Amino acid sequence: MKAFFDDRQWKHQPRHFMANGTVMPNPEQAERIDRLLAGARSAGCDVAAPIDAGTGPIAAIHSPEYLTFLENIHPRWMRIEGGGEEVIPNIHPANRTDSYPKSAVGQAGFHQADTACPIAAGTWEAAYWSAQSAITAADAVAAGAGAAYALCRPPGHHAFGDMAGGFCFLNNSGIGAERLRAQGLRSAILDVDVHHGNGTQGIFYHRDDVLTLSLHADPERFYPFFWGQAHERGAGAGLGYNLNLPLPRGTTDAEFLSTLDIALQRIKSFGADVVVVALGLDAFKGDPFKGFAVTTQGFAQIGGAIARLGLPTLFVQEGGYLCDELGDNLTATLGGFSEKSH
Ligand SMILES: [Zn+2]
Numbered sequence: 001m002k003a004f005f006d007d008r009q010w011k012h013q014p015r016h017f018m019a020n021g022t023v024m025p026n027p028e029q030a031e032r033i034d035r036l037l038a039g040a041r042s043a044g045c046d047v048a049a050p051i052d053a054g055t056g057p058i059a060a061i062h063s064p065e066y067l068t069f070l071e072n073i074h075p076r077w078m079r080i081e082g083g084g085e086e087v088i089p090n091i092h093p094a095n096r097t098d099s100y101p102k103s104a105v106g107q108a109g110f111h112q113a114d115t116a117c118p119i120a121a122g123t124w125e126a127a128y129w130s131a132q133s134a135i136t137a138a139d140a141v142a143a144g145a146g147a148a149y150a151l152c153r154p155p156g157h158h159a160f161g162d163m164a165g166g167f168c169f170l171n172n173s174g175i176g177a178e179r180l181r182a183q184g185l186r187s188a189i190l191d192v193d194v195h196h197g198n199g200t201q202g203i204f205y206h207r208d209d210v211l212t213l214s215l216h217a218d219p220e221r222f223y224p225f226f227w228g229q230a231h232e233r234g235a236g237a238g239l240g241y242n243l244n245l246p247l248p249r250g251t252t253d254a255e256f257l258s259t260l261d262i263a264l265q266r267i268k269s270f271g272a273d274v275v276v277v278a279l280g281l282d283a284f285k286g287d288p289f290k291g292f293a294v295t296t297q298g299f300a301q302i303g304g305a306i307a308r309l310g311l312p313t314l315f316v317q318e319g320g321y322l323c324d325e326l327g328d329n330l331t332a333t334l335g336g337f338s339e340k341s342h
Contacts, residue, residue: 001334003045004137005037005151006129011122012154014167015086018115026118027288027321028154028167036151036317039330044338045149050129050136057135058128058170060178061203065100066162069111070169071124076104086118096162113158113165113224127154127169134172134316138179141274141314146341149315149334150176157197157278157318158224166195166224173278173316174203177210180274180314188213188272190263192302193280193318194291196228196244200278206238211270213263214278215256217291218246241270249291253298256283260305267309274312281320281329288321299329303336313337 010033014026040047059067077087089108093099101107112119130152137150150172157173158166177187189204191197191214204210212234219228234242243266245259267275285293294302306313315334320326 001043001045001147001149001338002137002140002145003040003047003149003151004050004133005033005047006049006133008129009033009126009133009153012126013120013122014118015120016088016118026116029322030153031322032320032326033151033153035322035327036153036330039327040149040151040334042327042331043334045334047151050132052132053135057179058131058175060182061161061171061174063162066111069107070119070127070164073104073108074119074121074123077108080104086120087112088115088118111163113163116166117164117169123169130154130156131170131172131175134176135179137316138176138314141312142180142183142185145312147313147315147337150317152317155318156316157191157193157200157280158195159199160202163199165199167319168199171199171203173197173276173318174200176314176316177276180276181210185273186271187274187276188267188270189276189278190267190306191215191278191280191318192260192283193278194283194287194289195223195280195319196246197278198224198227201227201232201242204238205234205242206236208237208241211241211267211272213243213245213266215245215247215259215263217249217251222249222291247292251292251294253295253301256292256294256298257301257305260302264305264309272311274314275306275309276314276316277306278318279315279333280318281326281333284320284323284325284329286323286325288323296325296328296332299332300336303333304340307337307340
């Protein structure tokens with residue numbers, strides 16, 4: 001399987017976020033890259049750098065206002081007297097339709113959902129190349145590769161069209177799906193990360209041309225809290241084109257796989273030409289977020305179940321945090337897919 005990654009994705013080196021009122025080290029560490037590269041290579045991936053397709057495919061789902069903010073906010077923030085080294089918001093609008101201020105602090109509150117998406121000097125460049133990895137991988141799939149893996153880090157599925165959040169800045173899975181759709185392919189985004197893909201849902205919520213599906217820990221008591229319930233089915237033309245499958249904390253392989261079957265059936269009913277897998281590996285029982293109890297063998301079965309769809313597949317890396325098995329879980333997923341797709 002072809003895999004894509006750019007060394008500039010190392011440049012995002014987040015230091016802090018706040019959890020439960022405590023300032024903590026940010027879990028989305030660049031060291032994840034080494035683990036994931038090793039995991040991809042163990043699965044037989046041949047890793048190449050993406051080409052630069054420019055801003056157009058990113059702006060297909062993100063507002064130019066937001067992209068201007070991401071690219072320029074850090075130097076602006078550095079001019080704030082007494083400002084911190086990372087852009088982290090401390091105030092938010094009550095509604096997204098409220099006034100758009102000129103202030104860097106005000107714009108940070110508008111465009112950043114929480115404290116888990118700090119922006120430092122290299123963040124924009126890293127996020128840009130993470131998105132390019134997804135775009136080049138999408139193009140490989142559109143050109144006839146049966147599958148491709150985009151090592152997207154920083155991840156993307158919590159990023160909305162105009163808002164970062166939860167370690168995410170640009171919605172790589174959404175960018176990949178939109179790139180495929182623009183080439184005439186009916187695209188479904190299947191999110192298996194332990195957290196609900198709220199940004200992805202938000203971007204496509206009113207659309208019927210990209211199907212969005214997410215299996216995740218019940219947001220009643222889990223991030224992202226305000227999205228991810230089963231009753232969120234899309235709106236307007238998009239009604240019926242979003243499927244949320246919240247599951248209890250501690251969900252095991254068998255429960256996850258039987259629920260995955262429901263999502264796979266929906267993808268078939270949509271008549272998808274291609275599936276984009278928002279591949280979070282944080283459903284793992286040993287992940288620091290401790291949402292689900294999926295095992296390494298379970299990831300192989302997830303990969304195998306997706307392969308049985310018989311569709312061209314774009315894997316886009318989402319979450320999955322530092323633990324000894326992170327690389328193994330990627331190897332298992334891609335390996336399980338490849339084994340069943342032959
Ligand atoms: Zn996650």
